[in-house]
Amino acid sequence: MSQYFKNIWSAISTISIGMKVTFKHLFVPAVTIQYPDVKLELPERERNRLYVNMDDCIGCDQCSRACPVNCIEIETVKSLPEEDLGKTSNGKKKALWVTKFDIDIAKCCFCQLCVFPCPTECIYMTDVYEFSEFKRDNLIYDYATLSPEERVQKKLNYEKFEAQKAAEKAAAAAAAAAAKAKAQESKPATPESKPENKEPNAEKKEGKVEAKEPKSEGKTLNQENKTDKAESKPADNESKTDNQEDKTD
C-alpha cells in the first residue's frame, strides 16, 4: 500500500523536476546557426577537398602509393635532357612531365595519408566542403596542367628520343664492333676507340645526373618498395612452408 503512494509521489516529483529543466531551457539562446547564411569557421587543420599545386609536383607517385583507396592516378613521361621544366618552390629541379594526375574525389576517404609523403608539400587538404556535382564524372578532378595535345606531344617526344637513343646506341655499338674489328686488325688503334665509345655515354650521363637528383629520393623509395613487394612473395612462400612444417610437427 505504501508502495502505491510512493509511486504517485515519485511520479509527480520526478516529472516536475524534468519540467523545470525543460522550462529553464526555454530561455537559453539557441546553439545552432542558420547554415547557408552563416557558415562555421573551420580550424586550420581541417581536412576537406584535396588540392594539388602542379607547379611543385615532381611526379614522384608517393601520394598515389600512400592512398588506401587508390583514388589518385598519376602518369608521367620522362623529359628530354635539353628540356627545362623549372624548379619547385624549394629549389628542386623537375624532370618528369606529369601527363595525368587524376584524383577521384568521390572515392577519396579524406584520410590525409597522401599529404605526408609528398616531398614538396604540393598536395594538401583545403577547407572546401561544398563541392557536390550533378554528374558523377565531374568529380574526377584533373590537376595536370598540360593540354591534351601537349600530353600526346610529350609522350611522342620521349618515344622519339628513346628511339633515337636506341639508334645511336646501335650505331655506337656497330661502330664499336667495327672499331674492334679494325683494332684486331691493327692493334695500336684500340686505345683510341675506347674514348670514342665513352664520349656519347659521358654526354648522356651528364644530362642524366641533373635529372636524377630530384628523382633520387622518390625513385630509391620506389625501388625499395618494389623490391619489398618482390621479396614479400618468396617470403610468403617461406612462411607458408614454415607453417606447414609447424603443422606437421
Added chain:
Amino acid sequence: MIYDFFYNLTGSQILAYIIGSLLPLFAFILPFALVAVLLERKVSAHMQDRLGPMRVGYHGILQTVADILKLIQKEDIVASPNDKPLFNIAPVLVFAGSYTAFAAIPFTSAFIGSNIDLGIIFIIAITGLVVAGILMAGWASNNKYTLLGAMRSAAQIISYEIPTILVVLSLIMITGTASLNKLSEMQTGHFWHWMILGGPGLSLQKFILIPFMIIGFLIIYISTLAEVNRTPFDIPEAESELVSGYHTEYSGMKFAMFFLAEYANMFAVSAIVAALFLGGYQSPFGYLGNTFHLPWLIPIEQFFWFTFKGVFLVVVQMWLRWTLPRLRVDQLMAVCWKYLIPIAFVNLLIVGLITVL
C-alpha cells in the same frame, strides 16, 4: 446574442444558424490549428536549444501555410485492398467528432454554439464518435499494424473517459448544473471565485473543497491528455514503436484533416478544463469594460481571456510532450485503472459528503 445579430443581419433563421455554426470553425479553429502547429514546433525547438522553422516568413511564421499547401497538392493514395467507403469516411468522422465538441463550449458570454443544459454530457458523448472514426481508419487501411494501433487507441480513449466523467460528476454535485455556459457564468468575479479554488462565494465549504478541486483538476488534465493521444500517452502515433499508428496509410488532404483534428481536439479539451476549473471566459481581475464603462468591450475581453487560458493549457500539454518519455500500453492502462479511477472515486465521495453536509 450573436445569433440575434446574424438574424437581424440576414433576416432568415436558417442562414443565421448556419453562419453561427460555421463561425467557430473558420474564425477560430482553423487559424488556431495553423498557429498551434507552428507554436508546437517553436516551443519544442526553444526547449531543445535550437530555433525551429526560420525560413518561411519572418522567423517561420508562414511555415504551416506552406505545409498545408504541400499537403493539399499531394496525391490521394487509396490502395486497392482498402475498404474504400470506410477509408474515406474515417477522417471526416474524426474531424467532425472533435469539431462538434466546440458547439457546447462558451467562447464568450455573447456566443455559444448551442446553449443546451447537458453541455458536458453532450461533449463527452460526442468524443465517442472519434473512437469510431479511429477504428474505421485502422481497419480500412488493411494493415495489421494500423489495426493494432487503432485498437490500442480506442481502448485508451474509452478507458480515460471514466476518470473524466467522475471528476465532472463531482463538479456537477457542487454546482448543480451541467451546462458549461452556466458554469462559466457562476465563476464570475475575480479569480478566487474559480472552481479550482473552491467555487463562488466565501463559505467554509469552499475552503475545505480546495485540495479536492486541485486533485480533480490534475486528474481531469491527465485524462484529457490521454484522450487526445499526446505524450506520454501517444502510443498510437509513435514513430519509433513497432506499430506506426492509425493514420499511416493516409496522404494528402485526409492526413491534413487528421492533423487538424488533433490540434482542434487539443484546444477543445483545454477549453473544457478551463471552463470547468479555471473560470471559462471570466477574467481574473475584473473587466476593463466595467472600469471604463464600455459594455461592448466586455465580450471581447472575455474572448481574449478564454483564448489565453486555452492556449496556456495547450502550451503546458506541449511542455509535457517534450519532457517525458512514452508509457507502454499496459502501463498506460495501469495508470488509468489502478491510479486515476480509484483516486477519482475517492474524490467524488468526499466532495459529495462535503456538499451534503
Added chain:
Amino acid sequence: MAADIENKVTTTEKLKTEEMILNMGPQHPSTHGVLRLELELEGELILNVKPHIGYLHRCFEKHAEAMTYPQVIPYTDRMDYLASMYNEFGYAIAVEKLLDIKIPDRVEYIRVIMGELQRIASHLVALGTYGADIGAVTPFLFCFRDREKILSLFEMTCGARLLYNYIWVGGLSHDIHHDFLRLTKDFVDYFKPKIKELNDLLSYNKIFIERTANVGILPLDTAINYGITGPMLRASGLKWDLRKDDPYSIYDKFDFDIPVGDGRMGTVGDSWDRYFVRVLEMEQSLRIIEQAVAQIPEGDVTSAIPKRVKPVVGQVYSRVENPRGELGYFIISNGSVNPFRVKVRGPSFVNLAVINELCKGHLVADVITILGSIDIVLGEVDR
C-alpha cells in the same frame, strides 16, 4: 461483399491460432543501423528473436590484407564509427607489440585523453538515442549538443570530426593544438553539470524507470557464458574492466573507479542498470581526463613512427576497452609490409548474440528498449 468480409474474418482467425512472425526490417528508425530482427510472437509475447546481420559488411579484414600497416588505419576507423579513436588505438597497440618499439610518454598521454573523450562522445550517442527510442526527444538533442563540443576538440587536433586517422603506428599524425589542453579543461568543467541535468531529465524520471527497470534482465552467469564484455557485463554485477584488469598503455597511472550495476531501480542487470553504468562511466572518464591533462609531459609525438612498418614474422592478440566492450585485434604478420591476417573481435557482434535470451517473455514494445540498452553499432557487428 459479404463473401469478402467472411473470407477476411476466417483468414484473421487462422492467423490468430498460429504464432505470428513479425519482421523488424533493416529499415527501422530504432534499430541503430541496418539490422533485421525476426520476431516470433504469440499475441504480444515474444517467443524467439532471430537477428539477421550482414547488411553493412564491407570486407574490412580482406582489405587489410591488401594494404600496408599504416594504410589500414583509415579502415579501422570505419568499423565502429562512433568510437574511431579506440579502433585506431587498439590496432596501433597491436602493431607496436609486433614491432616491439617504445613510444614517447607524451604520445601515451595524448592517446589516453583522446580515448576517454571518445568514450564520452560514444556514450552520449548511446544515451541520447536510447532516450529518443523510449520517447523522450529532448535529452537526445542535449546529448548531441554536448557531443559537438567534443567533436570540435577533435576537429581542432586532426581535422576530422568522426573518422580521424590520428593514432598512427608508433605515434600520432599531429601534435595537439596549442589551445587543446585549455579547451579540454573548459569542456570538463562545462560537462559536469550537464550530467546532472541529464539525470534530472531522463535517468530518474519515473516513466523512464517504469519502461526500463526489470526489462531484459541479464543474469551474470549467462553474460559470462555468452562472452559479454563492457558496460553490459558491468551492469550485471561483475567488476571487470580491461583498463584495470589487463592494463594497456598508461592506464595504471590513473586513479578511477569502475561503476557496477546494483539493481537499485529493479533487478541487477536490467536495462536501467546498463543505461546508468554508462552515465557513471562518463563521470569516471572526466576524472581520467583531468588527471591526464594535469600530468602530460612534453615531447615529440612523431619521433617513434617507423619509416616503413615491416614487422617480424609472428602473431599478436591485443585488446582494449572500447566504449562497448572488449575490442580485440589478432594480427598475423609474415614479415612483409602487408599484414597477413587481421581479425577483429568486435564487442557489438558478441553482445548482440544475447538478445534472444533477453527478449524472451517480454512484450513487443520491449524489444526496442532492450536493443537500445545493448548499444550496438552495426559497423562493428558486420565489419
